[in-house]
Amino acid sequence: MPVQWVVSLKKPCAILAGNDRYAWHAIDACREVGIRVPEDVAILGVDNDVLLAEMVRPTLSSVMPDALSIGYVAAELLAELMKGKPAPAAPVLLPPEGVVTRHSTDVLAMDDRPPAVSDELQQSVGDEGGRDRQHQGERALQQQAAGHAEDAGYRRGQVG
Numbered sequence: 001m002p003v004q005w006v007v008s009l010k011k012p013c014a015i016l017a018g019n020d021r022y023a024w025h026a027i028d029a030c031r032e033v034g035i036r037v038p039e040d041v042a043i044l045g046v047d048n049d050v051l052l053a054e055m056v057r058p059t060l061s062s063v064m065p066d067a068l069s070i071g072y073v074a075a076e077l078l079a080e081l082m083k084g085k086p087a088p089a090a091p092v093l094l095p096p097e098g099v100v101t102r103h104s105t106d107v108l109a110m111d112d113r114p115p116a117v118s119d120e121l122q123q124s125v126g127d128e129g130g131r132d133r134q135h136q137g138e139r140a141l142q143q144q145a146a147g148h149a150e151d152a153g154y155r156r157g158q159v160g
Helices: 001-009 020-032 050-055 068-083 116-124 128-151
Strands: 013-016 041-046 062-064 099-102
Touching: 001 020, 020 041, 020 050
Parallel strands: 013 041, 041 062
Antiparallel strands: 062 099
């Protein structure tokens, strides 16, 4: 059943599983039918079970609940109930500590439409000036990238 459901999803997409174990099953279902995680389906679990998240391939990104706050709030609510006070009318919602990002969601999502600049470049390529401007733009980008590489400690011809 999980395999058929995963196959039926419109790709690319993401799955938020109810816990890390269910997320692991989703990753296995994808692997079984050749669906790439995270390229076709990004998968996010809940609970941040570190052992499980690190064992599965690709490693599993997971929502890390704020267990300490959950415990304190639960104890306070229990104490209030034991004093005879009514239960809260609405669920008590607590935000998670955050998301621990691993490989199962490590994908860059982009709009596939070309940027507006590309239309301008395509129109100008027909004349020599356009080609010169295009080459100048390419050289400027290469110089900028080289500058960033040097700032990061990399030197031309050196590895490591």
